[in-house]
């Protein structure tokens with residue numbers, strides 16, 4: 095396995111672009127891949143890169159020189175789809191001067207719009223859904239011959255277990271490992287069950303093998319990925335807690351993270367396993383979506399405000415220092431000012447370390463789109479979102495300030511963005527920490543850092559022990 099550069103734009107990171115370092119590419123055909131959406135999608139692009147590499151393709155970070163331009167797409171909000179359409183226009187402008195170039199849409203938008211992308215919009219040559227990446231080489235051949243190439247079949251089994259992802263845009267220290275695909279929850283706002291199909295778990299032996307290989311190559315952190323990791327289940331015996339323990343046992347120097355958990359599914363067994371292993375990071379992403387029980391019911395989240403708060407209490411009983419982050423949707427159908435206040439008060443009670451905050455975007459075909467009117471005016475959605483963002487900013491800053499004076503273990507990920515004289519890395523609770531470099535330290539090493547200051551998003555410190 096080797097690293098290939100790419101250019102990824104994560105919609106959740108609000109349009110921030112990441113550019114890889116240019117490396118020499120193979121002499122043959124070249125592909126370019128751009129990814130949007132969740133970490134799962136980024137990891138899927140690494141699987142696609144591996145499939146193409148086996149076909150002799152080299153990678154490029156410049157789409158104007160690519161033979162095959164791929165865009166791995168997200169459908170979660172309308173804005174994500176609009177961004178992709180704009181990119182497709184840009185690719186097509188270049189294609190006019192490079193008639194041999196093929197343009198392919200992968201991922202959730204491919205699954206949602208299917209052949210419509212080829213027929214109505216005529217912006218693409220290939221359309222491939224999340225479970226059909228193995229057929230990419232054959233489809234490229236078909237498209238090259240001038241045929242319409244589409245495969246959006248969803249599978250009940252596909253987990254790409256045997257494919258070693260080619261690490262794209264890698265820092266060589268942290269990597270994502272998919273452990274399951276699909277989602278069986280039916281949150282009424284969400285398009286995922288339609289675009290990614292039924293839940294299925296990946297063979298644990300292939301997960302352990304991939305994590306061990308990463309460790310042997312110098313990686314020091316794996317994030318186990320799935321739309322709903324807590325429903326991981328293998329062979330009637332292995333639960334997510336069991337899998338976590340097995341990955342943690344690979345080596346105490348390998349940090350383990352995971353994402354995403356559904357509040358209804360994260361068990362005490364998982365919490366106790368996290369507490370038991372020093373190398374399982376004390377950090378949980380636990381999307382709440384709303385603080386109002388009435389709205390949670392309409393969203394079909396299957397828990398109440400009180401139940402969610404009890405889960406937070408339980409997490410803190412078992413791991414008092416656990417970092418907690420969330421996703422919040424504001425302006426869901428029928429949301430009143432009172433419902434909105436309940437979300438604000440829940441945020442105050444929990445005190446999230448990190449929050450991804452969105453306003454509701456109706457997605458065609460979802461339960462909510464079929465059942466409820468998208469009746470909250472855009473200005474109201476926006477002003478509620480602004481309030482939520484501001485409250486979170488204040489609370490998160492207070493929490494960061496509480497870290498000053500404490501000492502934490504940091505895994506060095508690389509140079510700080512601002513200064514090559516500083517390292518940056520994360521602590522257990524997933525907070526970015528920046529501190530001056532010192533001899534004997536390097537990427538992939540653990541250091542103790544005393545926190546001396548902070549900004550809104552970063553802790554600043556000094557190393558106390560290599």
Ligand code: 5AD
Nearest residue numbers: 283284381421422423452453454455
């Ligand atoms: N509108 C706005 N946000 C959404 N999310 C999922 N579907 C929608 C939607 N239709 C958010 C949820 C989810 C995160 C990945 O995206 O908060 O947890």
Ligand code: SF4
Nearest residue numbers: 131132168169170202
């Ligand atoms: Fe977007 Fe959801 Fe698909 Fe991920 S699974 S790419 S968040 S729609």
